Amino acid sequence: MEYIYAALLLHKAGKDVNEAHVKKVLEAAGVQAEDGRVKALLAALDGVNIDEAIKSAAPMAVAAAPAAAPAAAHKEEKKEEKKEEDAAAGLGSLFG
Numbered sequence: 001m002e003y004i005y006a007a008l009l010l011h012k013a014g015k016d017v018n019e020a021h022v023k024k025v026l027e028a029a030g031v032q033a034e035d036g037r038v039k040a041l042l043a044a045l046d047g048v049n050i051d052e053a054i055k056s057a058a059p060m061a062v063a064a065a066p067a068a069a070p071a072a073a074h075k076e077e078k079k080e081e082k083k084e085e086d087a088a089a090g091l092g093s094l095f096g
Contacts, residue, residue, distance in 0.1 A: 002031050003041045011050045018042070 006025040010017045019038050026033040 002026060002029065003037055007041060007045060008050070008054075017045060017050075 003022065003026070006022045006029075007017045009025055010021050015021055019042060022038050022041065023033040026038075
């Protein structure tokens with residue numbers, strides 16, 4: 001994932017997304033750059049319009065975000081129910 005982030009950062013900064021630049025970004029972030037992975041990234045990006053790829057991916061990311069909120073709310077409800085059950089069980093043990 002950090003390889004993709006490096007390419008996106010370079011693109012956003014208006015720099016060429018090439019092997020030397022990707023390696024420099026990764027090394028600056030403390031990541032040991034692997035030549036094979038850098039070359040695979042550049043091969044995958046060959047001919048790709050990064051701006052268009054971001055635009056086409058953005059609606060998916062926005063649509064996925066609201067879906068996470070109900071799941072978190074449901075998890076909180078279960079925690080509260082469990083706490084109530086535990087409290088009731090604890091009181092029951094006091095009165096035998």
